[in-house]
Amino acid sequence: MGSRRRTIVALTVAALSSLLALTGTAAAQSENRELIDGLEYQLLYVALPLTLFVLVILVYAAVKFHDNDDPEPTTEDPALEITWTVATALILLFVGLSGYSVLVNPYVSPSQALDSDNRSQEGFESFDDLPETGDEEVYVTGYQWEWQASYPGANVTTENEIVIPADENVTLWLTSDDVIHSLFVSDLAVKQDAFPGRYTRARTTVSEPGRYDAVCTEFCGAGHSRMDADIVVVEPETYDRWLETNEGNVTAAPEPG
Known part of the structure; x- marks a missing residue:
């Protein structure tokens, strides 16, 4: 097995081991913890393969072109540029929607569970005045x-x-x-x-x-x-x-x- 292939296999094994370790943690003990842990896992499932993909490309480029004494500019490829732009936009949209769904949850942002007139607690003089x-x-x-x-x-x-x-x-x-x-x-x-x-x-x-x-x-x-x-x-x-x-x-x- 070549050094390039061994590197790719090692990165894959390390990434899968990390994922299994994280998903094997104990069950959440509160609704808040479950929401936040769930968001972390969602983002991890997206970030981990992307990170692995970038590392593989980086290792591939370093190995393949390390002794290139006459480098040339990358050929223009509009389809590829459109693809990674759209992919990036979709990933950011997913991250934004996932984060928003947790941030507006009444356990994470409890003021959202109150009527709009009661969301500011600055005017109350004691606990007895609270809604x-x-x-x-x-x-x-x-x-x-x-x-x-x-x-x-x-x-x-x-x-x-x-x-x-x-x-x-x-x-x-x-x-x-x-x-x-x-x-x-x-x-x-x-x-x-x-x-x-x-x-x-x-x-x-x-x-x-x-x-x-x-x-x-x-x-x-x-x-x-x-x-x-x-x-x-x-x-x-x-x-x-x-x-x-x-x-x-x-x-x-x-x-x-």
Whole structure:
């Protein structure tokens, strides 16, 4: 087997191995994560063969013409130029439509799920003034350097633990008492900024009970690096029983499972 053929085979094997490794990852644990992972895979399925194709052409040209001492200009080929222009346009259209379909999803852009009159939360003075969403709601306040969560209707408060029920639509309303913070839950693909005097919305549905790490990703002062929390996902029955048992208290989250 010639060196050129060995190179092509090696590139093909490496690309297929990468694809199999990526598609073999664990199932998404939230609707947000599933949407974003799905978009990444769609773009990967387009980018990987294109990358492989370009690399093969590059290797072919380098091997075939490396000792060409008298190079000549490439012959004009209008059909080829039209083909790659149209192909590029179609690829960009596919990428744009795929990205747009995810960006406008109510789990990724939750303000889209509200009426147009309610999409700006700048004029509200408290959590009680916010519009109804139909989801299970948790009010989250960031301050230097903690996260506080309260649960409307139950008068329950938790510190650095945000409890939500599994398999239900959940809205997190966020605000800040001092500077800009940002709640980021990597495993669930949830990220939303918290602004002083404003109310922003994050929305998710989590399928797997457990504890998920949340951190602040907006530099907010000397204690920024230790401003973390747990998103505690429990079964709906456990969630309801916990709220009922701890009404009026500042309490710890229940254990998942």
